[in-house]
Amino acid sequence: MRLVIGIHDVPAELISAMSLGQLLPEDLVTKYKNRLLSEIELLRDEAQKSAISGLAWLMRLGILEVKVAAPRTSRGIYHQKRMIFRDKLGNVIAGTGSLNETMGSRENVEEMQFNLSWQTGFSGVDLLVQSFEEIWANEAVEVSVFDLDEEFATKLLLKTGNPPNPYLVSEATDAVEASKVLELARSGIAFTPFNLSSAVLYPHQERVFAEALSRWPVRVLMADEVGLGKTLEAGTAISYLHKFHQIRDITILVPAGLIRQWQEELWKHFELDFWRWDSGNSAYVSSLGESIGNSFAGSNGIKTPRLKIVSAQWARMKPHEFTKLRPELLVVDEAHAARVSETKYGTSSTQLWKLVNEMSTKVPHLILLTATPMQVHPSEYHGLLALLGLPEEWRDFQNYEESLRIIAGSNEKPTLQRSSTLANLIVSSVESNDWMPAYLSQEEMLQIMNLREKSNQSPLEGAKYVMAAFQSFRTILIKLHPGHFFTCRNTKSGLQQFGYVFPNRQFSSPEIVMPQNLNRFESGIENYLSGFYGKTEEALVPKSRFPIAFAKSSYYQRLVSSLYAANQSLHRRRAKILAISDSINSSGFDLGLAQLSDIVQEEDSVLESSFYDDLDSKLSLLNDSEIERVQVNARQELLHINELLAILNAEGEDLPSIDPKFSAVMKELELLLKQGPVLVFSRYTDTLKGFLSLFEKSSMAAEVNGYSFYTGGEVWIKTAAGVSEATKTDVTDALDEQQISVVFCSDAASEGLNLQSAQSIINIDVPWNPARLEQRIGRIARLGQKAETVNIVNVWYPNSIEAKMYSKLLERKDDYELAVGEFPDIFSDSIRNEVTELLNPGNPVTSNLAADLVNLRQDFQTIALKEIWESEVVDYPASREMRQDFVEYTHSMLGKSNSIDAFSAISSVPGNRNSIGLNHEALDVAANYPISIEVALKQDLFASYIGDKFIAFAVSNNPDVYRLLKPLSIGKLLRTIAGNDCLTVEDLGSEFSTSAADLHLRQFIQNLPNVPHHLLAKTIFENAPSAPEITGQVSFINLGKIGGSN
Structure with missing residues (x-):
């Protein structure tokens, strides 16, 4: 027709x-x-x-x-x-x-x-x-x-939902329907985590999934290094608990800037519709933009959504509201912000730690995420472990710290006291968590049993027993340590041992020469910040401590991003000071707080907006002399702001064209574009827009295929066809398909975007925290990057503090890896201290980054945690062969059809948009394609159930004798159904009869490495819910016939 x-x-x-x-x-x-x-x-x-x-x-x-x-x-x-x-x-x-x-x-x-x-x-x-x-x-x-x-x-x-072929009439009427096999596999627990997401996991992520959930209640710290996919790991765990264990009330606590990203990722990859709390409008907003106006925790019988994402900043400010929630699962991203620190005054904890600690006693399941579980002091990591529920002996920080000394001191002669501590810690771990790891040897298990027996007889006998075999028990301690039990951590260096390939990195920094007039502007900034910035706010709260040093260093970071950003920021700062001054002059104390709040928001929360929320009341408490002090400080600050703006105004209206940093970036961009697509990063939208205006006036803009702009609030793509609004996926696709050559990115793009089609990054400004720099680099220097080397260009104004410190850091790879992977705050604090000293010459701050990093590398806690996190890291059964079967099945079914064009790029390699997994739509299309079977159908294929839960596929040649299909052979089964392959003995388990089916099916599930085993260990939680078990009668349903096995 x-x-x-x-x-x-x-x-x-x-x-x-x-x-x-x-x-x-x-x-x-x-x-x-x-x-x-x-x-x-x-x-x-x-x-x-x-x-x-x-x-x-x-x-x-x-x-x-x-x-x-x-x-x-x-x-x-x-x-x-x-x-x-x-x-x-x-x-x-x-x-x-x-x-x-x-x-x-x-x-x-x-x-x-x-x-x-x-x-x-x-x-x-x-x-x-x-x-x-x-x-x-x-x-x-x-x-x-x-x-x-x-x-x-x-x-x-x-x-239209990919319906089955309505005209399909199988030539073999009793043949198995591939679409039915797919439907069952996607519903069965034996096929986790492959059936939980449209995204395809790397082997290390599959291992984290199985390990993190093999305990009950689920309480775990996911701590992979930056760029190794913690968000996807957490999403897979959330999806599993929601899908297979009916955990319906889930709350995710994330930094405000990551709320939308989490919501988008959970919807895109897992089809989980989480509602984000929009505190400004007192409403929950769904993934599809639907809105429910309500109080946060619900009221008057109105229920709130069961799947929620909430800003950690808002929760900290509203702890009484947040703690009204009673989720079954709480997920905390960037959990290192929930910190316990040691100071000269003793132990202190952040508001977030106090909030999560209160919730941890009420929420059975708790997942924490951070790439840096210990920022500076071991108390920080201990504080995170305490949230998850430490055994009694481990709650004492001195005992925990002693455990690190024992592990780090491998050659020290043991004492009876240290042996006693070691004995108590081992027994406490085993008894509290009911956990004997599979990687313990038979001899080690016997030693633990003997230790428990001797310790029950007498603590002294237990200590002597440990002292006699101290090094053996030291090894056992590493394997049983709560840091090992609670923490799932992968590092790039560890993954390289198992064949993971990461591209080499080529760092460079172009030399920039500042004209004399701009040197005067730079000096003026330092003079303004050191003597006048923030004095107005200090005068507003004369009896309070104002965080002026932090505010100055943060504002300095913005002003040295670019001349355009400096100009915009100074104009906004002037508007803010004028608003305060005009309010006092009017004697009405009416600051126009909505306008002021906008100004503060634009300033990237340099001075917390909450400071201005009750500014009227602050003013009303001031006496006449204090009000006069506010006015004097405001006039002085305005005078210096105007002087700085006058210097910039003298350069003309087109600041981007005379900025030496922008000129250097343009030269680098022109060179790098000859190699391939380039990402241009800045923390500040002002800087990006300023540079974009310069780029669009150049011939380069017309020569490239197209370009994109990506910030937290604005995403678009420009090609020859014009400008169009876009999504994160659109940007990735356009880069992959060579429709665009440049992406202008804020730090919003440094999370969750896979842009490995580019092989170069230009940082117009460089984050002081190296972990954030690593997030940017991780967009291209990641698994799946085809180039052997990626280019990272860092651009600084001459003589900048961060330029000097980064240059030293990047000279030593081990220093950089230590700073990025474990102690990013050490580095960022060092830069901030140097800036603080520059801007506050009367208050010198002691800082020696090189010495700090040497001390950290040699410190017992660093040595011990490295041993704990990297001990017994084993390779994980790869699912790549299964995905390769999917590729071959799809190609064989659609190869003679134009439909293959839509899926020609599918790949068995994980980590990119063309990766094929069990939920990929290509399998649906292939499964509904008509087939002509030319082989004899000799075997029956059954679906086995326990109760109403599908467990596994079973093959039978003889009545009442079955063999279960191994989950990783599901692709082979599809190929067999299509008549292109045959199952072999390696694809199937051992034979069993109907009478042994119940035991066999349960053992089958228990022995699968990809399936979490909740009974493997227990975590400490009062009135913990019972671990889920599959109950019911065993049954087999015949699905039809397939070709015989070899």
Whole structure:
């Protein structure tokens, strides 16, 4: 069958653009196709969706061919109604007229005329047939025609939910349906984590999934190094608990800037609709933009969404509100902010730690995420472990610290006191967590049993027993340490031992020369910040301690980002000071707080906006002399701000064009673009927009394919077709498909974006915290990067403090890795201290980064934690062979079809958008494709159940004798169903009969390395919920027949 349809309801300006040569006809058709797809996705009527999917299947099967006719001029549309029918004997019916099947047919006068070849001869019919054939062959003068091919039909089917082939009639009626196999595998616990996400995990992430959940309640610290995928690991754990253990009330606590990213990732990869709390509007907002206005914890019988994402900053400010929640699972991102620190005054904890600590006694399941569990002091890591529930002996920080000394002091002679501590810690871990790791040797297990027996007899006997075999028990301590039990941590160096490949890094920094006039501006900034910045706020709270040093260093960071950012920031600062001054002059204390709040927000929270929330009350408490002091300080600050702005104004309005940093970036960008796409990073939107304005005036902007702009609040793509709003996925796709060559990124893009199609990064400004720099670099220097070397260009103004310190750090790879991986705050604090000393010359701050890093490297805590985290790291059964089977199955099923074009790039390699997993839509398309089986169907395939839970596939050659399919052989099973392969003994377990089925199925699940085993260990939580178990009768359901095994 052949069908030609016309393009209707296309804007006239598009038709005009096409007729003038400004828009190609194929571009018009592409826009039409995209509009069709987007409209079909909105259909709710099942009958309409069924009709469209039926047509799409006819197109995919080659039964129906469809072309689209676009007019060659802007004067009309293709509106012909013509039909030609031909039977096997050659008889033809040709009709033409105004037949209308739309609503208009009820009111219009319509008619059709038919010519019959056997009555009128072929004269009337021939004209109509000839006209149709000319249109079909694209030879008609008035219209251009384009194919709607099988690839488009496949997209139609995906938009309608990928329904099965309604016209499929299997040649072997008792053959297994591949679509049913997929449906079951996606529902079965034996196929976790492969059936939990559209994303494909790396082996180390699969291992974290199994280890993190092999305890009950689930209480764990996910601490992979920066860039190794903690968010995806956490999402997989959340999805598993929600899908298989009905944990419905889940709250995720994240930094404010990451709320949308978490929400998008959970929806995109796991189809979990988490609602974010929008505190500004007192409403929850879903992934799809729906809103529920409500109080945070619900009121008057109105319930809140069960899946929530909440800002950690808001929760800290509203602890009484947040602690009203009673989730079953609490996830805390950037958990190192929940910190316990040792100071000269004793131990102190952050507000976030206190908040999570209170919740930890009420929430059974707790997942913490951080790449840096210990920032400076071992008390910080101990504080995180305490949130998860330490055994009694380990709650004492001195005991914990002593455990690190024991592990670090491998050659020290043991004492009876130290042996006693070691004995108590080991016994406490074993008894409290009911945990004997599988990697303990038989001899070690026997030693532990003997120790427990002797310690029960007498603590002294236990200590002597340990002292006699101290090094053996030291090794046992490493394996049983809470740091090992609670923490799942992968490092790049550790993964390289198992064949992971990370690209080399080439760092460079172009030399920048500052003109004399700009040197005067730089000196003026230092003078302003050291003597006048923040004095107005200090005067507003004369009896309070104001964090002026931190505010100065943060503002300095913004001002030295670029001249354009400095100019914008100084204007906003002036507006803020004027607002305060004008309020006092009016004696009304009405600051226009909405406006002031906007100003503060623009300043990147340099001075916390909460400081200004109750500014009226602060002013009302001041006496006349204190008010005068505010006014004097405000006038002085305004004077210096105006002087700085005058220097910049003298340079002209186009600051980007005279900024030596921007000039250096332009030269670097031109060079790097010859190698491939480039990411341009800045922390500040002002800097990005300033540089973008310079770039767009250059010839480079016209020479590149296109470019994109990505910040937390603005994402767009510009190509030859114009500017269009975009999503994170759009940016990634456009870069992969070489539609764009440059992405201008704020730090919002340094989380969750995989942009390894680029191989160069230019940092217009460099984060003081090296972990944040690593986040940026991690967009390209990641698994899946094809280039052997990536380029990182750091741009600094001459003589800047961060330039001097980073230059020294990058000279030594081990120093850099230590600073990034474990102690980023040491480095950022060192820079901040240097800046503070520059801006406060009367208050010198002692700082020696090199000495600090040497001390940390040699410190017992660093040595001990390295041993704990890296001990017994084992390779994990890779699922890549399973994914390779998926690739081969898809290609074999769709290889002769145009549908393969939509999936030609699928890959078994994890970590990119083309990675194929168990939930990939390509498998659905392949499973619904008709097959012709040429092999003998000798075996029955069964689905085995315990109760109503699908467990595994079973193969049977003989009645009442089964063998279970190993989950990683699911791709092989699909290939077998298609007749392209045969299952082998290696794909199946041992034989068993129906009478032994219950025990066999349970042992099968228990022995799968990919499935979490909650009974393996227990965590400490009062009134903990019972560990989930699968209960019910065993049953087998016959799915049909497959080819025989080899």
